[in-house]
Amino acid sequence: MNEISNKWIGKNTVRPDGAEKVTGRAQYSSDTTMPGMIWGHVLRSPHPHAKIKSINTKKAEALDGVKAVITSKDIVDFPLDKPVILGIQDMRWMCRNVMARDKVLFHGHPLAAVAATTEAIAEEACNLIEVDYEILPWAIDIEDAIKPDAPILHDHIKFNDKPSNIAGTLEHKKGDIEEGFAKADVIIERDFKTEAVHQGYLETHSCLVSVAADGRATIWSSSQGQFMVRAMTSFLTGIPQSNIRAIPAEIGGGFGGKTIVYLEPLATVLSQKTGRPVKIVMNREDTMRASGPTSGSKSKIKIGATKDGKIVAAQGTYYLQAGAFPGSPIRGAVGCSLAPYDIPNAHTFGYDVVSNRCKVAAYRAPGAPIGAYGVECVLDEIAEALKICPLELRKLNAAKEGTKAVHGPTYPTMGYMETLEAAMNHPHYKSQLGKHQGRGVASGFWFNAGGESSAQLNITEDGNVVVTTGHPDIGGSRASIANITAELLGIHHDRVSVLIGDTATIGYSNLTGGSRVLFASAMVVTESAKIVIKQLKQRAAKIWGIDEEAIEWENGEARPAGDNAGNFDPLSLAELAGKATATGGPIGAGYQVNTEGAEGGFATHICDVEVDMDLGIVRVKKYTSIQDVGKAIHPDYVEGQLQGGCAQGIGWALSEEYIYNKQGHLDNTGFLDYRMPVCSDLPMLDTVLIEVPNPKHPQGVRGVGEVPLVPPLAAISNAVYQAIGKRSYSLPMSPPKVLKIIEGN
């Protein structure tokens, strides 16, 4: 290809890790083995809430093939009175989540682990561990957990000075809410409910850990952050971070759920005790029961508007399930729900509620879909009451550059209005609907994130490029980094390799999460490339005997900057690399920084459904996601983020839910009855990429991964209303529920 015309940003290049993935050679964590490896298995609680009076491991230890048995005594304890924070996690909860200490708090809570020569023996040994439980009353749902006589999970957690399952609150306020409602011509107030849903990553949790005789640990695992794995394993085992090397395996989906550890500390301690590499693979049942999900919720939304469609006041109260330990994503619910709008008077309030469920983990825009669900449904009702087009209502109230958001910041340049205009003009919005069909719209916001990133960019001896970054690549970030590097250096995309370093080979890099990876890694790669280009100019200056300032870097070669600089033939990257030893040594640079300037992302979705009036089945017929993506570095993978998020939203809205039985056990731990959308459930998912570049980013990047899951819950609910003429205020809108609504019960 002619290098002079190369422009790689915005091109749909083939991803660097693609060939390995389509041939089955890519190494996910459970694909890894080691000589002498043995297997671990975890004993889990059969009760939702119980005191552990004693654990007797003697029989298990005596079983032929068993090498070690561990309990909470083998994991570092973090006393309850001292928070130890790592990111959004607290080690007090983390140590008790990976291994129950004095109480089990949910069905599936780990309380011992075994290492044995085979997986089957390890499992058999777990069954021989004798646990004496004192069963306690339990609370699964929010209503049960917050009533006055609720069983208390953590005695030290107090709310209004009394032991409580309300572990925390968060609020945002703007203006005067009472004054605002007093000005309203129409006020709508509704209660909403959503169920807990799992991220649904197809790769279950697994790891392989080898602790050598010198005490140094190597961890192969699938996670959204090898540095998170290193830090948490260090905290929970006491091994210093310098003695833990965490190698990121290819990751088979995460969506937020792989931002914490479950197995790594256990396998590390088992490997320490046995002197053997230990592999643990969580099965699907345990993955559903004891990892993931995001919160179920109840909320109350009240919005008031004047008759000309101006929102004058909005109020949202949210209760979110945290699972067994504090930490539900209330920030996403109270912070994002009103973010698309310019509202003078607002108040959002969130409660973090613990109950006897698995501890929640992040899930794509954590909390924001719950926040937007109620608000965007109530806006639909306001539009109807005022006889205004729902998109027009949103336009009338849309936040713009300079708007002070309810959650605090004043917005810079942003593309929310553009998404609304694109929606109004989209052929989908103007198309005809059939019988029992309905159309809904909704908008959504996610903060996006910056944070720590590191990159190393090295020029090979033959003049090609290897870039290493520190973020596990879930959805094609290596492809985008290759595009950016090729563009900056002015060379063909094929000459760039992109690798994900492990904790020993690249500087600290925060999690793959918050839609931060491309935003942050593009920044550090850009800075590295700038340094490398400066080095290349210096080398050319040395060869030509002219000033570095008299040289420009263009299309992959050093050239004299003008006639005054002298008359020299350009020096290509390959030529300069070939002369590197003579001109000063290896060419390459690293850059590490805490990236700032991640600006929020906005989206508007249009959804058409058709409802089977006899069976209550809702089918999505047509779906269009429109999003301000800043700048699409690799448009196909940006579209993929929009489509994937929207499919997860369809599942959340229509078919996915955690179902607990009367014993406090999760009833649907398999994909047959935890029903994620399959191929035949969905239509093609259209996307419109709006590009309003982020002014604070060298390529204009905004995070794109999380916003797509924010609007679907309400867009689909609003469409169902249009189809059947009655509203559902709870999710999922499963066939029996929809049938009841149709029949008016």
Add this chain to the structure above:
Amino acid sequence: MAKIQVSTKINNENVDYLCEPHDTMLDVLRNQLELTGSKESCGSGDCGSCSIILDGELVCSCLMLAAEAQGSKLETIEGMSEGGKLHALQQKFLEKAALQCGICTPGFLMASKALLDHNPSPTETEVRFWLAGNLCRCTGYDKIVKAVLEVADDMKESA
């Protein structure tokens, strides 16, 4: 209990192995034969990540006992490309970004190959229903369906 000896042909090579009566085909592929391209995501036949082709038919290798493979011909993802040349489906999946995390990709490729072997010119609906046994959580299936339809079209043009 004595192990069972099994003789098969996997990806056109003769393969003999010993297995326990309860070993699944997937266990043997992954843990004995080092064919880890077939993935276990559910172990209950609900996700299709372990899809292989057994004597021309698409099966979930997690639902099949390894002992049942005696005398059979198996195709796994490791045999899909020939002599370093990607199969048209593999190439199209790359070009059309029909994968994100990639864990479901081997299963989708095997299922798509089985579809086109049975039905070289499927409609979109036929593709969607054939692939309904394979879960993907990243893509929303859009680009996968388009890739399969395009390969079918390409095959028609080159036929």
